[in-house]
Amino acid sequence: MKSFIVYINYSEAFDTYYIGQTENFDSRLLLHNAGLVKSTKPYLPWINVLQITKPTRSEAMILEKKLKNLNRIRLVAFIEKYK
Numbered sequence: 070m071k072s073f074i075v076y077i078n079y080s081e082a083f084d085t086y087y088i089g090q091t092e093n094f095d096s097r098l099l100l101h102n103a104g105l106v107k108s109t110k111p112y113l114p115w116i117n118v119l120q121i122t123k124p125t126r127s128e129a130m131i132l133e134k135k136l137k138n139l140n141r142i143r144l145v146a147f148i149e150k151y152k
Contacts, residue, residue, distance in 0.1 A: 073129035075136065077119040077148060080112040086144060087115065088136045090129040094120060119148050 074094045078087045078101060087109050091097040098117060104110045123129040139147065 072122050072124055073126050075121045075129050075132045078115040079118045080115055083112045085112055090133045119152050
């Protein structure tokens with residue numbers, strides 16, 4: 070059965086977070102760190118700080134949107150709570 074991963078990556082060099090969702094996290098992280106994702110290329114390298122598995126893409130997209138709407142303080146608190 071497929072599952073979907075909502076992930077939060079962090080760029081130490083630029084002190085910034087990136088939130089996304091995918092079916093294949095390992096492949097997606099490699100794409101980010103290879104500079105093949107336009108929105109994340111300027112902030113290499115990326116380290117993963119949190120992954121949350123959801124059973125459907127719809128649920129993953131809902132969580133991704135909620136996380137993207139958090140301010141930095143709330144996002145960091147969310148990461149600390151669920152890591």
